[in-house]
Amino acid sequence: MIEMKDVHKAFGPKQILRGLNLKVDTGESLVIIGGSGTGKSVTLKCILGLLQPDSGTILLDGLDVQKAERDPFLAKFGMLFQGGALFDSLSVWQNVAFRLLRGSLKRPKEEAREIAIEKLRRVGLTPDVADQVPAELSGGMQKRVGLARAIAAEPDVIFFDEPTTGLDPIMAGVINDLIREIVVEMGATAMTITHDMTSVRAIADQVAMLHDGKIRWTGPIGDMDGCGDPYVDQFIHGKAEGPIAAVR
Amino acid sequence: MNVLAGIGRTVLGFLQIIGSIALFAVDAVSHLLRPPFYPKEFFTQLGTIGFLSLPVVGLTALFTGGALALQIYAGGARFNAETVVPSIVAIGIVRELGPVLGGLMVAGRVAASIAAEIATMKVTEQIDALTTLSTHPMKYLTVPRVLAATLSLPILVGIGDIIGIMGGFLVGVTRLDFNAAAYMINTINFLEASDIISSLTMAACFGFIVATMGCYHGRNSGRGAQGVGRATTSAVVSASILILASNYIMTEVFFSA
Numbered sequence: 001m002i003e004m005k006d007v008h009k010a011f012g013p014k015q016i017l018r019g020l021n022l023k024v025d026t027g028e029s030l031v032i033i034g035g036s037g038t039g040k041s042v043t044l045k046c047i048l049g050l051l052q053p054d055s056g057t058i059l060l061d062g063l064d065v066q067k068a069e070r071d072p073f074l075a076k077f078g079m080l081f082q083g084g085a086l087f088d089s090l091s092v093w094q095n096v097a098f099r100l101l102r103g104s105l106k107r108p109k110e111e112a113r114e115i116a117i118e119k120l121r122r123v124g125l126t127p128d129v130a131d132q133v134p135a136e137l138s139g140g141m142q143k144r145v146g147l148a149r150a151i152a153a154e155p156d157v158i159f160f161d162e163p164t165t166g167l168d169p170i171m172a173g174v175i176n177d178l179i180r181e182i183v184v185e186m187g188a189t190a191m192t193i194t195h196d197m198t199s200v201r202a203i204a205d206q207v208a209m210l211h212d213g214k215i216r217w218t219g220p221i222g223d224m225d226g227c228g229d230p231y232v233d234q235f236i237h238g239k240a241e242g243p244i245a246a247v248r
Numbered sequence: 249m250n251v252l253a254g255i256g257r258t259v260l261g262f263l264q265i266i267g268s269i270a271l272f273a274v275d276a277v278s279h280l281l282r283p284p285f286y287p288k289e290f291f292t293q294l295g296t297i298g299f300l301s302l303p304v305v306g307l308t309a310l311f312t313g314g315a316l317a318l319q320i321y322a323g324g325a326r327f328n329a330e331t332v333v334p335s336i337v338a339i340g341i342v343r344e345l346g347p348v349l350g351g352l353m354v355a356g357r358v359a360a361s362i363a364a365e366i367a368t369m370k371v372t373e374q375i376d377a378l379t380t381l382s383t384h385p386m387k388y389l390t391v392p393r394v395l396a397a398t399l400s401l402p403i404l405v406g407i408g409d410i411i412g413i414m415g416g417f418l419v420g421v422t423r424l425d426f427n428a429a430a431y432m433i434n435t436i437n438f439l440e441a442s443d444i445i446s447s448l449t450m451a452a453c454f455g456f457i458v459a460t461m462g463c464y465h466g467r468n469s470g471r472g473a474q475g476v477g478r479a480t481t482s483a484v485v486s487a488s489i490l491i492l493a494s495n496y497i498m499t500e501v502f503f504s505a
Contacts, residue, residue: 050376074382085377087369099381103284149381 007056018213298400313415337416351454366466401455
């Protein structure tokens with residue numbers, strides 16, 4: 001279970017998170033929605049320790065993440081980055097097996113390669129892709145490789161940062177279905193941040209609406225359309241008029 | 249008062265950057281001594297930084313040695329001292345021009361490349377990805393580059409020194425009618441072990457500066473293409489200035505009587 005209590009984070013004079021409270025149960029898929037610049041990515045980065053919150057507490061299974069030993073803590077996480085964040089200098093299989101080729105999860109090279117190819121197959125890529133470099137792949141294929149890398153070490157928690165940004169609707173649908181299948185199959189806890197309402201409906205068990213550094217509303221996906229919150233209503237229907245200023 | 253405040257802000261900003269670079273360098277050295285180590289990354293960087301810089305360092309040394317021989321011959325002729333060409337070429341190349349020009353050429357090639365690569369990795373979230381994959385960016389990116397540059401620059405400069413002396417030798421023998429054997433004997437007899445040790449020590453220091461500046465500016469780059477461009481320029485400029493400044497300091501240490 002991930003729990004964030006009264007988390008604040010500012011960059012200089014700009015306050016991003018203003019007392020964020022959030023809870024994600026084990027095995028649950030939570031999607032955070034909200035406009036650009038509302039602190040969605042900052043939230044994920046604070047949990048991972050990529051950014052240090054100014055105040056507040058973040059707990060993973062009851063343990064304070066800032067006091068946790070880094071390597072075992074990070075070994076519990078997989079993350080799909082918005083642009084894939086694949087390493088240009090490594091082949092596709094070396095990207096996927098990155099964690100399996102070094103550190104505490106290190107395996108023999110051949111075994112790591114086999115696991116990488118199996119994970120590539122799981123995300124719908126053929127083994128011949130394994131020896132290519134990321135620059136040779138399309139955006140959709142890079143997202144799939146990023147997804148394969150996120151699940152390669154079978155993490156307990158997977159983060160998805162804008163998983164369908166930049167993809168055509170068909171490829172976006174494929175990625176959404178893959179995320180849903182994999183999360184259910186692995187029994188992992190998932191946190192996704194997105195603007196894409198199709199993704200929200202495909203991936204989420206729970207939805208949280210982030211606005212102005214705070215969670216405005218949270219509840220099951222089935223309750224989202226009728227929740228009555230004017231912020232959620234404006235966001236999910238893409239209205240220009242409403243409490244969320246169109247120019248931020 | 250506004251002028252004074254502006255000067256104060258500039259000085260404080262400058263001191264802040266120096267402090268930040270110093271802390272980064274200390275951090276890099278401390279990671280150099282603690283596992284995990286990434287030998288594959290180190291050997292890859294040794295090839296990229298060391299081996300691939302050999303042509304540029306070699307050609308620089310060759311032409312500099314030749315030009316130096318011509319200059320010293322012309323200058324020496326003013327007081328009938330043309331015979332000093334072999335010894336002055338040797339001392340000039342080994343003590344000063346070999347390490348400094350080698351360092352500056354490598355700064356142009358390597359600091360720019362390191363800064364651009366790491367800055368692009370930062371902009372495309374690859375450095376965040378490294379962290380989430382339980383890999384410390386300082387250990388995986390900075391340490392192999394700093395170690396490879398620090399170890400390969402002395403070898404490069406050593407080869408460059410030999411090529412530079414050979415450049416002077418070729419010009420001396422073919423253009424200035426020196427006897428080949430006498431030229432070589434003069435060169436070898438004049439050079440001392442301390443000249444070579446100082447040259448290689450300077451080179452190691454310059455290698456450390458080049459890689460550290462490339463990594464520092466890459467890690468601290470701004471966003472977007474402009475950020476990457478600025479990081480690259482800053483890496484080359486700061487590495488070059490630090491090479492020239494540290495060259496003066498080390499010359500004082502090694503050679504002031």
